[in-house]
Amino acid sequence: MTSRAEIDVHPITEAEFPDWSRALSTGFLQDPVLGEEQLRARARQFVPGRLLGAFDRGRCVATYRSFDQRLTAVGGAEVPADAVSNVTVTPTHRRRGLLSRMIGADLAAARERGDVVATLIAAEYRIYGRHGFGPATTMTQWTVDVPRAGLDPRWAAPEDGGTIDLADGADVRKLGPELHERLRRAQPGAVSRDELWWQARTGAVRMHATPWHEPFYAVYRSPDGEVQGMAAYRADDTWGDAKQPLNTATVDWLIGVTPAAERALWRYLCSIDWITTVKSGWRSPDDLLPHYLPDPRAARISTQADWLWVRVLDVVRALEARTYAARGSLVLEVVDPGGPAAGRWRLEAEEGGASCVPTTESADLVLDAGALAMLWLGDESAARLAALGRVTEERAGAALSADALLRAPRRPWCPDMF
Numbered sequence: 001m002t003s004r005a006e007i008d009v010h011p012i013t014e015a016e017f018p019d020w021s022r023a024l025s026t027g028f029l030q031d032p033v034l035g036e037e038q039l040r041a042r043a044r045q046f047v048p049g050r051l052l053g054a055f056d057r058g059r060c061v062a063t064y065r066s067f068d069q070r071l072t073a074v075g076g077a078e079v080p081a082d083a084v085s086n087v088t089v090t091p092t093h094r095r096r097g098l099l100s101r102m103i104g105a106d107l108a109a110a111r112e113r114g115d116v117v118a119t120l121i122a123a124e125y126r127i128y129g130r131h132g133f134g135p136a137t138t139m140t141q142w143t144v145d146v147p148r149a150g151l152d153p154r155w156a157a158p159e160d161g162g163t164i165d166l167a168d169g170a171d172v173r174k175l176g177p178e179l180h181e182r183l184r185r186a187q188p189g190a191v192s193r194d195e196l197w198w199q200a201r202t203g204a205v206r207m208h209a210t211p212w213h214e215p216f217y218a219v220y221r222s223p224d225g226e227v228q229g230m231a232a233y234r235a236d237d238t239w240g241d242a243k244q245p246l247n248t249a250t251v252d253w254l255i256g257v258t259p260a261a262e263r264a265l266w267r268y269l270c271s272i273d274w275i276t277t278v279k280s281g282w283r284s285p286d287d288l289l290p291h292y293l294p295d296p297r298a299a300r301i302s303t304q305a306d307w308l309w310v311r312v313l314d315v316v317r318a319l320e321a322r323t324y325a326a327r328g329s330l331v332l333e334v335v336d337p338g339g340p341a342a343g344r345w346r347l348e349a350e351e352g353g354a355s356c357v358p359t360t361e362s363a364d365l366v367l368d369a370g371a372l373a374m375l376w377l378g379d380e381s382a383a384r385l386a387a388l389g390r391v392t393e394e395r396a397g398a399a400l401s402a403d404a405l406l407r408a409p410r411r412p413w414c415p416d417m418f
């Protein structure tokens with residue numbers, strides 16, 4: 001076995017990219033041999049310095065990629081984020097500290113660049129807490145039992161006079177980015193998408209060895225013709241023994257920038273002939289989907305799990321970027337051994353802004369960096385974390401005061417997997 005010191009971890013060169021890409025597929029248990037087209041598509045994600053690899057005797061055995069992202073904070077301001085993805089360690093080299101070396105180097109560089117947070121979607125719950133990340137948003141998938149939903153079987157168009165049209169991939173690439181920008185700027189927890197996101201999700205660029213199957217795309221326009229919503233969905237082909245249709249529509253993604261758009265698109269999906277089940281895809285836990293149906297109980301939660309994980313790199317800018325539900329102050333002691341969030345911080349929240357400064361005053365609450373991330377986006381409560389021992393009250397009632405400041409009216413949502 002090669003010793004730890006002999007394994008070289010460094011930002012890869014373009015020449016190392018094919019070997020890095022093979023290691024990435026191996027780590028994710030995917031076909032390690034990629035075609036030219038996939039390799040070319042993946043190479044578009046190459047940014048000098050941002051793809052790390054570990055090399056044992058010249059062969060890539062671990063991968064790590066980060067990229068620039070914008071994350072929407074509570075209140076609608078965006079912060080620069082270091083988005084972490086493509087983390088793999090080849091099974092022969094696991095538990096030798098390779099992930100720790102790569103993430104340590106990347107988070108230090110992100111902090112140096114001035115990123116306020118790092119973000120990721122964790123494959124497994126137990127990997128990233130030790131690196132100061134906390135689960136900051138929740139993902140919920142609903143399965144709608146369409147016959148039970150109670151929709152009028154004569155439904156043919158949105159009740160509000162808007163329209164729904166089918167579209168193709170080119171339309172989606174044209175209309176989608178602007179629509180998504182509207183959504184994400186208003187949605188705490190949402191992240192920016194680049195052009196490649198739209199190209200890969202519409203089949204214009206093939207990133208994976210698996211064959212591409214085109215989804216259906218539906219576009220909602222308001223009564224005055226403005227594009228306000230869009231959905232991509234697929235359908236299976238299932239028929240019962242009595243020759244009755246039992247087809248499922250599975251939503252890849254659905255964007256609605258107004259409740260009317262969301263309502264129209266969900267009702268459209270639940271009104272397609274032959275479709276008896278609709279699977280919602282990754283939604284917010286407080287999504288209004290069930291309530292767009294006459295019988296909300298027809299929408300059953302089929303998956304609920306942690307989704308976007310956040311690591312606060314700059315406490316001052318993170319706390320000053322968001323808005324607060326009330327005026328008030330709070331002294332937080334963040335325990336983050338050797339990490340950038342460590343210290344005691346005084347938060348002064350006011351209407352229209354907040355200030356955060358280092359302080360020597362006594363702390364109201366003591367918490368770790370992961371708990372700070374969970375509270376920052378407003379998805380978790382300090383009272384719950386206190387009950388779990390993740391937050392310690394140094395002043396009686398401090399968890400309740402923290403919740404009065406930090407809680408948000410709607411839960412954060414990250415629609416994306418990256």
Ligand SMILES: CC(=O)SCCNC(=O)CCNC(=O)[C@H](O)C(C)(C)COP(=O)(O)OP(=O)(O)OC[C@H]1O[C@@H](n2cnc3c(N)ncnc32)[C@H](O)[C@@H]1OP(=O)(O)O
Nearest residue numbers: 084085086087088089094095096097098099100120123126
């Ligand atoms: C954002 C994303 O890309 S998520 C995708 C993550 N990748 C995967 O899940 C692919 C399959 N798994 C892997 O590639 C690897 O096992 C990884 C990346 C999860 C871990 O890589 P390793 O190099 O083995 O991790 P490393 O040795 O640095 O571990 C550091 C510590 O975390 C612990 N740890 C690592 N992975 C896990 C896990 N899945 N569950 C629990 N603990 C873990 C290790 O035991 C170690 O603890 P210790 O310091 O107390 O001994």
